[in-house]
Amino acid sequence: MMTKVYAVVGALVLSALGWAHFTGWAPTDVDEVKNVPKSIRDNPGSYRSAYGWARPYTGAK
Amino acid sequence: MVAKPAAPAAPAAKTLACTSCGASLTVRAPGHTVSVACSACGAVLDAQDPDFTVIAKYEQKTKIKPDIPLGSRGKLRNEMYEVIGFLVRRIKVEGVYYSWREFLLFNPYLGMRWLTEYAGHWVFAKAVSGRPQKNPDTTVTYLGATFRHFQTAMAEVAYVLGEFPWRAKVGETAEVSDYVDPPRVLSSEKTAEETTWSIGDHIEGAYLWEAFNLKGEPPVARGVGIAQPSPYEPQARPMRRMFWGFLGAAVLIQVVFSILAQGKLVFEQTFAFDRTRANAAVVTEPFELGGRRSNVQIDIRTDLSNNWAYFNLALINEQTGRALNFGRNVEYYFGRDSDGSWSEGAKWDRVYLPSIESGRYYLLIEPETGAAQFTYAVEVRRDVTRSSYLWYVLGLLVIPMLIFWYRKRSFEYKRWAESDHPMWSVSDMASDDDDDD
Numbered sequence: 255m256m257t258k259v260y261a262v263v264g265a266l267v268l269s270a271l272g273w274a275h276f277t278g279w280a281p282t283d284v285d286e287v288k289n290v291p292k293s294i295r296d297n298p299g300s301y302r303s304a305y306g307w308a309r310p311y312t313g314a315k
Numbered sequence: 316m317v318a319k320p321a322a323p324a325a326p327a328a329k330t331l332a333c334t335s336c337g338a339s340l341t342v343r344a345p346g347h348t349v350s351v352a353c354s355a356c357g358a359v360l361d362a363q364d365p366d367f368t369v370i371a372k373y374e375q376k377t378k379i380k381p382d383i384p385l386g387s388r389g390k391l392r393n394e395m396y397e398v399i400g401f402l403v404r405r406i407k408v409e410g411v412y413y414s415w416r417e418f419l420l421f422n423p424y425l426g427m428r429w430l431t432e433y434a435g436h437w438v439f440a441k442a443v444s445g446r447p448q449k450n451p452d453t454t455v456t457y458l459g460a461t462f463r464h465f466q467t468a469m470a471e472v473a474y475v476l477g478e479f480p481w482r483a484k485v486g487e488t489a490e491v492s493d494y495v496d497p498p499r500v501l502s503s504e505k506t507a508e509e510t511t512w513s514i515g516d517h518i519e520g521a522y523l524w525e526a527f528n529l530k531g532e533p534p535v536a537r538g539v540g541i542a543q544p545s546p547y548e549p550q551a552r553p554m555r556r557m558f559w560g561f562l563g564a565a566v567l568i569q570v571v572f573s574i575l576a577q578g579k580l581v582f583e584q585t586f587a588f589d590r591t592r593a594n595a596a597v598v599t600e601p602f603e604l605g606g607r608r609s610n611v612q613i614d615i616r617t618d619l620s621n622n623w624a625y626f627n628l629a630l631i632n633e634q635t636g637r638a639l640n641f642g643r644n645v646e647y648y649f650g651r652d653s654d655g656s657w658s659e660g661a662k663w664d665r666v667y668l669p670s671i672e673s674g675r676y677y678l679l680i681e682p683e684t685g686a687a688q689f690t691y692a693v694e695v696r697r698d699v700t701r702s703s704y705l706w707y708v709l710g711l712l713v714i715p716m717l718i719f720w721y722r723k724r725s726f727e728y729k730r731w732a733e734s735d736h737p738m739w740s741v742s743d744m745a746s747d748d749d750d751d752d
Contacts, residue, residue, distance in 0.1 A: 278610030
């Protein structure tokens with residue numbers, strides 16, 4: 255029984271590995287925004303990406 | 316055609332009256348039996364004496380009814396046997412008695428066999444033909460197999476019923492040693508006069524009940540029997556083979572994609588940040604991400620020193636206006652204190668963006684920082700192989716192996732719990748208490 259389960263798990267893991275490599279999947283947290291205005295190039299500061307919430311740690315040792 | 320020689324006739328059972336109490340006794344293996352224990356009074360009679368004189372006489376305080384009654388006949392592994400004797404033996408460990416039951420089986424052509432039962436686990440045993448060889452360690456070799464020492468203890472006969480090929484009596488002692496190579500167990504019994512060896516293997520109680528046509532259910536098995544075959548053992552080798560096979564396949568997949576990956580540098584530029592400038596946000600020149608849908612690696616390298624920078628980034632598709640927003644933090648601090656020099660963080664950072672379709676893209680970069688000025692370089696690569704995936708795969712393949720190993724070991728842990736060599740505990744596994752006193 256355990257061997258059958260392991261065979262299935264192994265096959266799934268290898269499939270996932272091949273799929274991740276092929277599609278370039280990565281566990282990165284990325285927000286997708288559609289229809290970004292084309293005027294950004296003229297005025298870059300006019301578009302604020304959604305990542306402003308993630309304030310960095312600034313406390314040095 | 317050669318006629319088969321006729322099998323010798325089985326010795327007929329002999330009935331007699333107990334010379335102690337007068338109860339009727341049956342000797343089922345005349346010629347083999349040396350002593351007979353009367354079920355009525357417990358007296359042991361000399362079966363080789365024509366007058367059946369009493370060898371030992373004592374009051375058996377409690378009468379034990381054997382699970383397999385004397386006189387029961389059953390076909391075990393295609394051979395017919397009759398139960399002719401029953402013993403209860405016990406050992407004392409740390410003040411606690413542990414007892415087991417032994418049934419003597421007789422077949423006039425095959426001789427004697429034993430069925431022993433402890434905590435619902437049964438072993439079918441016979442005397443060995445050769446002499447097992449004791450090794451310098453605690454193992455014993457017999458017929459090419461190595462048996463591990465399980466337990467040595469002084470066993471005492473606590474109850475006796477029926478007939479035996481020796482002068483069995485309550486209170487007689489022998490040093491018994493068990494050696495196991497599941498599903499087989501090799502046992503020795505050492506008395507002042509001799510050492511006898513027997514070999515047995517695990518047999519299911521349900522099979523015995525069917526073989527002897529017994530009513531009811533066999534005693535419930537508790538814990539793991541001394542010779543009980545591990546259900547995990549036959550799977551161990553296939554599991555190991557699969558693990559190495561899967562790992563090899565994973566490495567192969569990794570190598571193939573590493574060879575096929577573009578890993579192409581599509582953009583590289585260095586920027587200078589100056590707090591005095593009104594707008595720190597920059598937009599890069601467009602660059603082409605070609606090929607099939609795959610990942611993008613972005614490296615940010617800075618010259619920060621005891622400071623931090625946070626980058627709001629957006630990878631924007633020039634044609635579709637679709638943006639992928641993400642943020643990266645870079646901080647690097649160092650110094651010296653009473654413990655010596657220290658540093659934390661890094662001057663650079665790397666991120667992988669998943670499954671980016673081909674097209675023309677540019678980056679919007681908005682740095683925030685505690686520094687007045689610093690420079691940073693941005694590097695974009697298309698279709699990069701990630702070696703870390705191999706570690707994830709290794710982890711996912713190892714986890715089921717660890718679970719399997721744990722269960723396999725737990726089984727053996729329970730088997731060896733009452734031996735002279737208990738295994739160390741993986742955790743405080745709730746093993747069943749197999750005390751039977």
